[in-house]
Amino acid sequence: MPRQYVPILVFAVLAMAFPAVTLVLFKYIRPDSRATGAKLKPYECGIPPEGDARGRYSVRFYIVAILFVIFDVETIFLFPWAVLFSTREEGYRLTPIYGLASMFVFLGILIIGYVWLYRKGALEWV
Amino acid sequence: MNVIMPYVLPVLFALVIVALLPLLAGYIVLVERKVMADMQVRLGPMRVGPHGLLQPIADAVKLLLKEDIIPENADRLVFWGAPLISVTAAMLALAALPIGPFFQIADLNIGLLFILGVSSLGIFGIVLGGWASNSHYSLLGALRSAAQLVSYETSAGLAIVGALLLAGTLSTRGIVQAQSATGWWFIFVAPVGFFIYLVASIAETNRAPFDMPEAESELVAGYMTEYSGFRWALYFLAEYTNMIVVASIATTLFLGGWLRPFANTPLFNFLDYLPPLLMLGVAGYCFWRAPKQPVAVQKMFMVAVGLLCIALTLALAMPLAAPAGSLLASSKAGIHGAFWFLFKVAAYIYVFMWLRFTFPRYRFDQLMRLGWQFLVPLSIVNVMGMGLGLALHRQLNWPAAPALILGIVLTLAAGAYLLATGEKHEHPRVGEEEETSVDA
Known part of the structure; x- marks a missing residue:
């Protein structure tokens, strides 16, 4: 099985090397940058930049990240279930009713959590 | 020798993809500009090459030679590396996608999982790039972008689960073979899943009407604000590669x-003649227009494009003309398969452009609401509906059609309910307005 990953590894190296090599190579071809002063400042619509951007930002982004972890992990758990539910390989396929029931229980718990989140307003971007 | 042989072809495909992808992305940009111009009743790029056909090359040269600015407060290493991560992640997803039954770098048994995992690594490139720029616009753009990608990733993944239920395998080749076996493309069996994936994939590629991270009027250019020249081009390449990837998925x-x-109906076998005829038509158009170009170079380029189309016509037509059983005839599946795959990818990307020029941009809170309060529950219900339909079909021996249609109808009912409750939410009656936000 790992044999199939060799071309992918080569592809990954190529995909990484192409932009990196072009970036480095053209450094020697294009004129040197002589940017000074305001040109090197971050762009803030022409006014001198106000402080630095390492400050704090809205807590909503953290909530979205946490929600993502919950729901994406749940999606990943559904992948093997979906494959086992319909696989064509003999002996591995779940009994339809058992597969369906286990999925309904799993998603049911998730839906309860979803409704709770909804009621709490965690899904609102306010 | 036998140790190396199995790797030669896949590595060759890898080389071809890495070499052609930037060119392809450049031409998608040109096509997009042309489509946009056409929808706005103007001509679009016309100066560089006939009908602007050399514009992508000129743009590439310009971007490669542009001044390379790194802001003084930026984190230089991360600033340097972030676009590379984006491009690599976007390209790597193409490794497991079958461009025809023959052109595929690797047919992994976890194909789809690999594609999803690798392509979501691109978020790192965006967030790191925005953070490293040390600019408020970049940071906010990156955060928005990450929040948006992450929100729609969930519904896209669940929509994919719906299709997996029908295929029963994660191997990309196996999924197509499952569609070939039943003769029904999964869009007809799981239309709701396709709709969810369409919307989610637009949001995931940060395109209008969900191009929030790059909302020019709010955040300049989002996470790309401080990037210029070739680094900016790398982000652009990653974005268009991502478009190709979601279209391919x-x-x-x-x-x-x-x-x-x-494909399974012999009555429609005449459709096999469509690809070479189409190419021949394009070639004929090129030859007809070539003498009318104003400059000698443009005439030559037009003829060259015509010759390229003739070559493609031959490649597509020869397997059809060759006697059955010969090597050429057996290459038909590979060549015609690649044509149809790319044709469908192009059609999907065209729909992207069409939507972009049709719909106005969403507001960020509307975008998050659509993602979390409509698409996520709808895709969960979609998985349950598909599962229910298939279980009825397999356990109780219902015929497939009514069982699946029951699942789809239940899903649509849930969707209508979600829309109705969402509507109430979106337009609260006077006196019960919610606080409006000012941040982010």
Whole structure:
């Protein structure tokens, strides 16, 4: 099985090397940058930049990240279930009713959590 | 020798993809500009090459030679590396996608999982780039972008689960073969899943009407604000590669991959003659227009494009003319498969452009609401509906059609309910307005 990953590894190296090599190579071809002063400042619509951007930002982004972890992990758990539910390989396929029931229980718990989140307003971007 | 042989072809495909992808992305940009111009009743790029056909080359040269600015407060290493991560992640997803039954770098048994995992690594490139720029616009753009990608990733993944239920395998080739076996593309069996994936994939590629991270009027250019020259071009390349990737996933999962329309019906075998005739038509148009170009170089380029189309016509027509059983005739599946796959990918990308020029941009809170309060529950219900339909079909021996249609109807009912409750939410009656936000 790992044999199939060799071309992918080569592809990954190529995909990484192409932009990196072009970036480095053209450094020697294009004129040197002589940017000074305001040109090197971050762009803030022409006014001198106000402080630095390492400050704090809205807590909503953290909530979205946490929600993502919950729901994406749940999606990943559904992948093997979906494959086992319909696989064509003999002996591995779940009994339809058992597969369906286990999925309904799993998603049911998730839906309860979803409704709770909804009621709490965690899904609102306010 | 036998140790190396199995690797030669896949590595060759890898080289071809890495070499052609930037060119392809450049031409998608040109096509997008042309389509936009056409929808706005103007001509679009016309100066560089005939009908602007050399514009992508000129743009590439310009971007490669542009001044390379790194802001003084930026984190230089991360600033340097972030676009590379984006490009690599976007390209790597193409490794497991079958461009025809023959052109595929690797047919992994976890194909789809690999594609999803690798392509979501691109978020790192965006967030790191925005953070490293040390600019408020970049940071906010990156955060928004990450929040948006992450929100729609969930519904896209669940929509894919719906199609997996029908295929029963994660291997991309196996998914297309499953569609070939039943003769029904999964878009007809799981239309709701396709709709969810379409919306989610637009949001995931940060395109209008969900191009929030790059909302010019709010955040300049989002996470790319401080990037210029070739680094900016790398982000652009990553974005268009991502478009190709999501279009390829949708093609493989829902639109029958490399299969011709009506592949199992001998009555429609005349469709095999469509690809060479189409290419011949384009070639004829090029030759007809070539003498009318104003400059000698443009005439030559037009003829060259015509000759390229003639070569493609020959490549597509020869397997059809060759006697059955010969090597050429057996290459038909590979060549025609690649044509149909790319044709469907192009159609999907065209729909992207069409939507972009049709719909106004969403507001960020509307975008998050659509993602979390409509698409996520709808896709969960979609998985349950598909599962229910299939279980009825398999356990109680219902015929497939009514069982699946029952699932779809239940899903649509849930969708209507979600829309109705969402509507109430979106337009609260006077006196019960919610606080409006000012941040982010």
